[in-house]
Amino acid sequence: QKEVEQNSGPLSVPEGAIASLNCTYSDRVSQSFFWYRQYSGKSPELIMSIYSNGDKEDGRFTAQLNKASQYVSLLIRDSQPSDSATYLCAVLILTGGGNKLTFGTGTQLKVEL
Amino acid sequence: DADVTQTPRNRITKTGKRIMLECSQTKGHDRMYWYRQDPGLGLRLIYYSFDVKDINKGEISDGYSVSRQAQAKFSLSLESAIPNQTALYFCATSDSTGTGMGETQYFGPGTRLLVL
Numbered sequence: 001q002k003e004v005e006q007n008s009g010p011l012s013v014p015e016g017a018i019a020s021l022n023c024t025y026s027d028r029v030s031q032s033f034f035w036y037r038q039y040s041g042k043s044p045e046l047i048m049s050i051y052s053n054g055d056k057e058d059g060r061f062t063a064q065l066n067k068a069s070q071y072v073s074l075l076i077r078d079s080q081p082s083d084s085a086t087y088l089c090a091v092l093i094l095t096g097g098g099n100k101l102t103f104g105t106g107t108q109l110k111v112e113l
Numbered sequence: 114d115a116d117v118t119q120t121p122r123n124r125i126t127k128t129g130k131r132i133m134l135e136c137s138q139t140k141g142h143d144r145m146y147w148y149r150q151d152p153g154l155g156l157r158l159i160y161y162s163f164d165v166k167d168i169n170k171g172e173i174s175d176g177y178s179v180s181r182q183a184q185a186k187f188s189l190s191l192e193s194a195i196p197n198q199t200a201l202y203f204c205a206t207s208d209s210t211g212t213g214m215g216e217t218q219y220f221g222p223g224t225r226l227l228v229l
Contacts, residue, residue: 008153034217043203043220044156075221088156090218100171101218105155 003027004091006104014112019076021107023089026070032092033065033072038106039085047087048074079111116140117221119204125227126194129201134189134224136204144207146185147179148216149200156203162187194228201225 005024013019023036032051036044048063050056050072055064062075072091076083086106093100117138123141126132136145147159148171158171160179166181176198181187191198 040202041223041225043223045220046217049217100158100161103156105153 002104003093003102004089004104006087006089006107008105009108010110011037011107012110012112013079015079015081017079019079019083019109021074021076021087021089021109022071023073023091023104024071025089025091027091027093028070030091030093032037033063034090034101035061035063035072035074036088036090036103037085038088044088056093076109079109081113084109084111090104095106117204117206117219119202119221119224121224122222123225125186127229128195130194132191132194132226134191134202134204134218134226136187138160138185138187138204138206138219138221140206140208140219141161142206142208142219145186146205146207147187147189148203148205149173149175149198150203151200159189191228196228199226199228214221 003026035048037047038044048061050063050065053065053067060077064073086108088106089104090101093102120135136223143164146161148156150156157173159173159177160171161169162181165181178190205218207218
């Protein structure tokens with residue numbers, strides 16, 4: 001089982017719709033969770049971080065965390081063509097050598113006009 | 114100016130050549146990382162360093178070495194490049210407090226490497 005799993009997509013949504021991106025993780029003691037956006041050929045950029053169960057909202061983005069079910073999701077409201085990118089879920093996993101940020105393979109989102 | 118810079122941005126080399134990728138940061142972070150990204154495989158950690166005297170192997174360190182010359186500089190070397198090291202390489206930094214919270218990583222622009 002992969003430590004962090006995401007559906008590779010592509011996930012296609014019409015402009016103005018809500019895009020829902022999901023991520024599951026295997027390490028029950030993980031405490032920190034991140035969503036990064038990566039445009040093709042560019043570097044990942046942080047969108048959201050979440051540490052507690054529940055929802056965290058920032059503009060059009062909402063991160064949702066459920067530690068009991070070991071999943072974290074990202075909702076994008078009023079999706080725009082500029083949101084078309086690959087979204088990487090990252091989970092901070094505690095190891096004997098220190099904390100390690102582990103990334104999923106990413107979900108490609110396409111927002112269609 | 115960018116906070117995390119990488120040089121070169123693109124590099125073509127031949128099998129067996131030694132090459133070095135460099136990373137510099139002005140964020141004042143102690144922790145630095147090297148990742149490679151391949152289609153369908155996501156970001157994979159090569160090496161990381163929590164301070165100047167600390168170097169740790171990541172999940173795919175074979176064929177690579179690193180040097181942490183200063184807090185702000187972290188270099189990745191391919192001693193004898195091979196074609197399956199063709200990938201997009203990213204340097205990242207973080208300011209973790211070490212408590213497990215807030216491990217936000219900031220990425221450089223990437224180096225696209227092609228090994229022929």
